[in-house]
Amino acid sequence: MTPNIHLSPRLIVPDPDRASAFYQVALGAEQVFSAPRSDDDCRPSVIELRVGESSFRISPAVSSWGWLSPDDLGGSAVLLEVEVDDPDAVGERMIAHGAAVVVSIENRPYGRRSGRIRDSFGHLWIITGELR
Template structure:
């Protein structure tokens, strides 16, 4: 039996699940597949489809050690999503309340790229491939300050 993963789905903890679902729907055209609640009504998780991929969202539940970024002082993780229209996705994120971290730009590694922090404290990078560069070409383009 192989130990190779057959799928991968980030699982994010937020303080307002319904607002998070609305945000990811606006920004990534996500749609809800199903949800599971605890007996007290707390949303244990909601499974969202983002294209062919899955994203799980859960309400912060301290008793399960499911803590949102604001509770723990931020997130050390950045989720990177490749999209067809990075300009539209980035603009939608900012319009929906995200905070810009890295302005949208033509990056030296051959992508149109930008990064933002969503209203729930999660960090996202979005990109669209522009060029297929070798490691040597990327190295040659790397600015000295990097």
């Protein structure tokens, strides 16, 4: 029997509020939860975003906890893959809001239209969808 498991990646970023705004505009994410850090609280802030049926969280870097952003690490060790109806439109929105193309979005020989984008926080995204 498989246990009931829900996986929620947490992206570590320099500025969670700015990152939340970016993901809302670029990916159409909806902010569903926010727990800001208070001055007397040792816990970092967390923002939860939902995209379609998936969710992820973002928090600030806290080096003493080992929570490092891609810039702290010299790059991202993870690829986030998002399947969308229109990869080109999502890629264009990400780029318009500060992301950079790593591999252009185009039809691939394995039967998908995809490419790779580095968001302005250093996280790498595979944007993929049906062939055009």
